[in-house]
Amino acid sequence: MIELDPKHDRFLQPLMATLEQVAAIFERQLASEFPAVESLCSHVSRYRGKMLRPTLTLLSGVAAADGDLGVLESDDLRRLSAVFEMIHMATLVHDDVLDEADQRRGGETVNRLNDNETAVMLGDYLISNAFHLAATIGDADLTERIGRVTNTLCEGELIQLHHRDDLGLDLETYLATIRRKTAVLVGACGQLGARVAGGTEETAAALGIFGEHLGVAFQIRDDVFDLEGETEVVGKSVGRDLAKGKLTLPMIILLDSAETVTFADAVEAFRQRDASAVLQLLRDADATGKAIAFAVEQVEAAKSAIEGLPLGGTEDLLRDLADSVVDRSH
Amino acid sequence: MIELDPKHDRFLQPLMATLEQVAAIFERQLASEFPAVESLCSHVSRYRGKMLRPTLTLLSGVAAADGDLGVLESDDLRRLSAVFEMIHMATLVHDDVLDEADQRRGGETVNRLNDNETAVMLGDYLISNAFHLAATIGDADLTERIGRVTNTLCEGELIQLHHRDDLGLDLETYLATIRRKTAVLVGACGQLGARVAGGTEETAAALGIFGEHLGVAFQIRDDVFDLEGETEVVGKSVGRDLAKGKLTLPMIILLDSAETVTFADAVEAFRQRDASAVLQLLRDADATGKAIAFAVEQVEAAKSAIEGLPLGGTEDLLRDLADSVVDRSH
Numbered sequence: 151m152i153e154l155d156p157k158h159d160r161f162l163q164p165l166m167a168t169l170e171q172v173a174a175i176f177e178r179q180l181a182s183e184f185p186a187v188e189s190l191c192s193h194v195s196r197y198r199g200k201m202l203r204p205t206l207t208l209l210s211g212v213a214a215a216d217g218d219l220g221v222l223e224s225d226d227l228r229r230l231s232a233v234f235e236m237i238h239m240a241t242l243v244h245d246d247v248l249d250e251a252d253q254r255r256g257g258e259t260v261n262r263l264n265d266n267e268t269a270v271m272l273g274d275y276l277i278s279n280a281f282h283l284a285a286t287i288g289d290a291d292l293t294e295r296i297g298r299v300t301n302t303l304c305e306g307e308l309i310q311l312h313h314r315d316d317l318g319l320d321l322e323t324y325l326a327t328i329r330r331k332t333a334v335l336v337g338a339c340g341q342l343g344a345r346v347a348g349g350t351e352e353t354a355a356a357l358g359i360f361g362e363h364l365g366v367a368f369q370i371r372d373d374v375f376d377l378e379g380e381t382e383v384v385g386k387s388v389g390r391d392l393a394k395g396k397l398t399l400p401m402i403i404l405l406d407s408a409e410t411v412t413f414a415d416a417v418e419a420f421r422q423r424d425a426s427a428v429l430q431l432l433r434d435a436d437a438t439g440k441a442i443a444f445a446v447e448q449v450e451a452a453k454s455a456i457e458g459l460p461l462g463g464t465e466d467l468l469r470d471l472a473d474s475v476v477d478r479s480h
Numbered sequence: 481m482i483e484l485d486p487k488h489d490r491f492l493q494p495l496m497a498t499l500e501q502v503a504a505i506f507e508r509q510l511a512s513e514f515p516a517v518e519s520l521c522s523h524v525s526r527y528r529g530k531m532l533r534p535t536l537t538l539l540s541g542v543a544a545a546d547g548d549l550g551v552l553e554s555d556d557l558r559r560l561s562a563v564f565e566m567i568h569m570a571t572l573v574h575d576d577v578l579d580e581a582d583q584r585r586g587g588e589t590v591n592r593l594n595d596n597e598t599a600v601m602l603g604d605y606l607i608s609n610a611f612h613l614a615a616t617i618g619d620a621d622l623t624e625r626i627g628r629v630t631n632t633l634c635e636g637e638l639i640q641l642h643h644r645d646d647l648g649l650d651l652e653t654y655l656a657t658i659r660r661k662t663a664v665l666v667g668a669c670g671q672l673g674a675r676v677a678g679g680t681e682e683t684a685a686a687l688g689i690f691g692e693h694l695g696v697a698f699q700i701r702d703d704v705f706d707l708e709g710e711t712e713v714v715g716k717s718v719g720r721d722l723a724k725g726k727l728t729l730p731m732i733i734l735l736d737s738a739e740t741v742t743f744a745d746a747v748e749a750f751r752q753r754d755a756s757a758v759l760q761l762l763r764d765a766d767a768t769g770k771a772i773a774f775a776v777e778q779v780e781a782a783k784s785a786i787e788g789l790p791l792g793g794t795e796d797l798l799r800d801l802a803d804s805v806v807d808r809s810h
Contacts, residue, residue, distance in 0.1 A: 182635055184635060184638070184639055184642075186638060186639060186642035187635055187638050187639070190638065240604075244600055244601070244604060247596075247597075247600055248597040248600065248601070265641075266577075266596070267577075267578040267641055268638065268641050270574055270577055270578065270600055270603075271574070271578070271634060271637045271638050271641060272638065273600075273604070274570075274574060274603075274604075274607065274634045274637070275631070275634035275635065275638060277604065277607055277608070278607070278627060278630040278631050278633070278634050279627075279631055281611040281623075281627045281630070282624060282627025282628055282630070282631055283627075284627075285615075285620055285623040285624035285626075285627045286624055287620075288620045288621075288624075289620060290615055290617075290618045290619060290620045290623065291618075293611075293615040293620065293623050294612060294615035294616055294618075296615075297608060297609075297611045297612025297613075297614075297615045298612055300608040300611070300612070301605070301608050301609055301612055303608070304601060304604045304605035304608050305512055305514060305517055305605065307601045307604070308514070308516060308517050308520065308598065308601050308602065308605060309514055309516060309517070311595075311597055311598050311601060312514075312516035
């Protein structure tokens with residue numbers, strides 16, 4: 151779970167207790183009479199990390215209910231939180247296949263532990279169960295909205311694949327891609343969490359925008375970890391973006407601002423998949439620093455989106471949650 | 481589309497016209513503003529083949545509505561048909577990744593044309609869109625049932641992967657696997673097609689059982705094609721089951737009935753992935769013939785499931801459809 155200041159304990163304690171319930175729903179949903187399926191799902195449960203998506207879903211529910219912690223008892227809200235975590239897990243499992251990654255949350259990935267085929271099918275099992283669980287909430291409109299979110303998410307992944315090794319990728323396309331791939335889902339946590347808790351349209355929309363900005367910031371932070379982090383600290387394979395020809399914000403900033411000679415060096419280092427040369431060039435140009443600054447701007451935009459809204463005392467916690475998306479060690 | 485006797489034209493003509501509308505819904509659902517996504521979806525549209533699933537969905541609707549062809553105008557029934565075809569397409573795209581197949585419906589597979597990563601994500605895009613389209617029907621219970629079907633389908637695929645190279649795989653486990661992997665979806669076409677058309681519980685249940693038996697028969701026929709068919713005739717890569725260590729009914733029958741020497745030869749040929757030796761042993765034992773006979777029994781069981789039910793004059797067509805699942809050249 152995300153680490154936040156104990157001053158928020160009035161909200162954090164019940165939130166953490168509810169996340170346990172969300173985890174129980176998650177596991178119950180994936181239960182199978184077949185031991186082979188069971189053991190795969192247990193392995194995936196180990197991937198559970200910061201729980202950003204269910205945390206934001208629950209917290210948005212509380213905020214939209216004017217701070218009433220009673221909404222955490224809502225089975226619909228808990229299920230919705232589990233749905234978003236399950237969708238996220240499915241993308242992790244399939245991303246690991248795409249990235250040929252070996253490590254995830256300090257353990258072996260499914261593709262490494264079993265094989266790519268099993269990882270593809272396990273991801274499908276998670277997607278299917280996420281939709282099934284969403285449908286059990288019994289609100290067709292909600293299910294449709296979730297389907298729209300995952301359509302967008304998959305489009306984002308396809309566009310990203312399409313731009314592999316595209317050194318002409320511009321900032322606008324990069325942002326449109328990570329918005330689709332990552333931010334729209336986090337936005338849905340805010341928006342639909344508020345909606346299921348009975349919040350107003352205005353509050354739901356604002357928490358949706360809050361979540362989208364958080365999602366963009368989160369992805370940029372992750373992209374920087376992938377470039378300069380260490381597997382032991384980050385807990386998952388790093389250097390995968392470069393290895394797979396995936397251009398992210400620091401590299402886009404570098405290429406955009408570089409003089410002719412540096413530009414040629416950067417292109418060459420990228421093409422050669424020379425991680426240390428790329429990192430040196432990024433550091434010389436302060437490109438990772440500028441990328442983090444961009445992420446911080448997104449955090450500030452998130453805070454602005456909820457400014458002045460009555461959120462039942464959760465305002466401070468939401469702001470700290472926003473900051474934590476960039477200020478994290480892994 | 482499945483080829484059937486022109487004597488059924490009273491039903492077949494409107495069915496074929498409606499399948500065109502179903503195809504239009506399918507394409508509209510997958511439309512994307514991104515050319516890269518668009519072109520992938522157009523490629524997948526080429527995979528459209530026998531349209532067994534949407535045909536059975538529509539026909540079950542007509543049968544459940546006592547032969548009233550007016551139900552073919554129902555947008556819900558058309559969408560449901562498109563949903564089932566889309567789920568099927570998603571499984572084809574991911575199966576081709578799993579099987580490392582090159583050919584599908586006489587053209588290149590997505591994994592071959594692009595790469596495995598794109599095929600994984602395109603399959604996800606299809607699954608997501610199938611659920612989204614299902615949710616637009618606006619019936620939460622229906623969406624939940626569809627989710628349950630795809631949960632089962634993925635479980636079937638995972639169990640199949642688990643039993644790769646398991647020469648001790650018995651008939652019961654094989655049948656339980658193909659039931660989950662293939663038959664439950666075809667059963668849902670019958671059952672939910674009838675349900676959406678306003679049929680009685682009894683009719684829907686009977687058409688569900690009809691579809692399940694058809695699904696089992698269809699899978700066995702496909703498994704035999706994979707062993708003894710030719711790519712040019714079948715239109716897709718063959719010999720993939722053996723190449724991937726997948727035991728299917730003919731091989732199970734062979735191993736089950738073989739004398740000691742033949743058994744050892746069969747195990748050896750299977751382990752060596754020696755397709756011609758496997759085929760020779762299967763032919764000597766008439767194992768593919770016995771597998772087809774088993775499939776024919778399933779077709780007969782399908783017919784029995786709807787015997788005596790009032791189906792508005794579609795009885796004959798349903799029986800011919802059942803026969804066509806085994807009596808086909810590809």
